[in-house]
Amino acid sequence: MGQGGPDTLGHLPAALAACGVAPEAIGTVLVSHMHSDHTGGLTGPDGAIRFPNAELVLPEAEAAYWLSEAEAARAPEGRRRGFQAAKALAASYGDRVRFAGEGEVAPGIEAISAPGHTPGHTAFQVFSGGRSLLIWGDVVHLPAVQFPRPEAGMVFDIDGEMARATRRRILDRVAAERSLVAGMHLEFPALGHVRRDGAGFAWVPEPWSAAS
Template sequence: MTSSAIQQVPGVFHRRVGDILVTALSDGHQDAPLSTLGDIAQEDAAALLHSAFRPVPRRTAVNGFLVRHGDRVALIDTGCGPSKPTVGRLAGNLAAAGVAAESVDTLLMTHLHPDHFGGLTGPDGAPLYPRAEFRLHVAEHAYWRDDAAMAACDAARRAAFFGGARARLDAYADCTSLFSAGEVFPGVTAIPLPGHTPGHTGFLIASGSKSLLIWGDIVHVPEVQVPRPEATMAVDVDPAQAAATRRHIFDRVATDRQAIAGMHLHFPALAHLAREGDGYRLVADAWTLDLDGDI
């Protein structure tokens, strides 16, 4: 008798960037109402999702990325942690990729929102990456430590966002190293992309003639925000700046034909952005067994 499948295969996908191996790790996905989108009518957002054969309410993938260069191992973001039934897979996928948490020597954080910091600590609040240096943009660190900024938020965001961020900052306080720009790991350069949060950061991975820009949360809902880059998110700290940053980076990666990856692009989350008329079209990379691919 054959048994029915009860779960998907591990969410692990490798891509070599020169001498650097990048591994996309799925944490799962989250569904949220269209009211979490701003600067676009809900019926317009629903129409875009419907035309792209996506569910309404909107579905957002959650990913992290492992970077291995020589004997160095970095993890970019840690996902939500086991907070909902559809997320919390990153730690298991990291293990499926053959990497123990203890071997991660650097944590690179795009920013401190719950779907990025949730997997930093266990239920007891202890670090899950005990040997890692914790690297974060200086403006991001300052924002989540700012009592005035916390007081300006509603009670729910104070608890989940500020409370959660501060708990993780406390857990990694002894191994925190702040940056503003420049190389933050061998072959990895920080690219400030402010707006979503003050210190929101992308990471450009480059080796030889190859490069990949992990652009963090430039988009949350690609089916909506690629054709309508003015669409913002309710969690944007500065929505106008987030939209301006999105337009700037769209122009840059399309002009340069820069390979991209994102925390909220559908897994395995590697793509290019092509110009289409006055706008853009996201072109997902084809699945390949070749680690080098066509980046």
């Protein structure tokens, strides 16, 4: 989120330090979508980039929307600041920005198009040691509502119908494949599995363990 939000947010630098990861050690940043609660921490208060050695990977369809002057001009008032923030972010990273479509975006990491919440909203599946983790961005915002009723939308979805279809498709897929999933608006530990439950789905949290 970066600065400007509630006190509970904006602690990415401290959290990375606690993991023993220096900002200079980050080589790639994958952006699921360009809402500022997902990208705000990539620059400091002065607009300087927080990860000086990182390439910033933006989904092509996402950049095509948020970096378009024409889209910005016809967007509703409430979305204008989002366009400004997206433009500022891309400018800050300059020639460190890479635009990517679906498929492998980094070694062992695949981009999966998940549009609706934003036009180029993208999930990432990370493969390692025979296991995988799907990081699905904002496919689910309100776990208590949207797992049992995946048809329920969210005011921030730019295309509500498409977001609904995407949510249903991804939930169907991860339930069938029993994928390990992480999402930004899920409750702690924000890591787990999805199972079918009646006409909807249910969340099965994966407790953290020191061994894994």
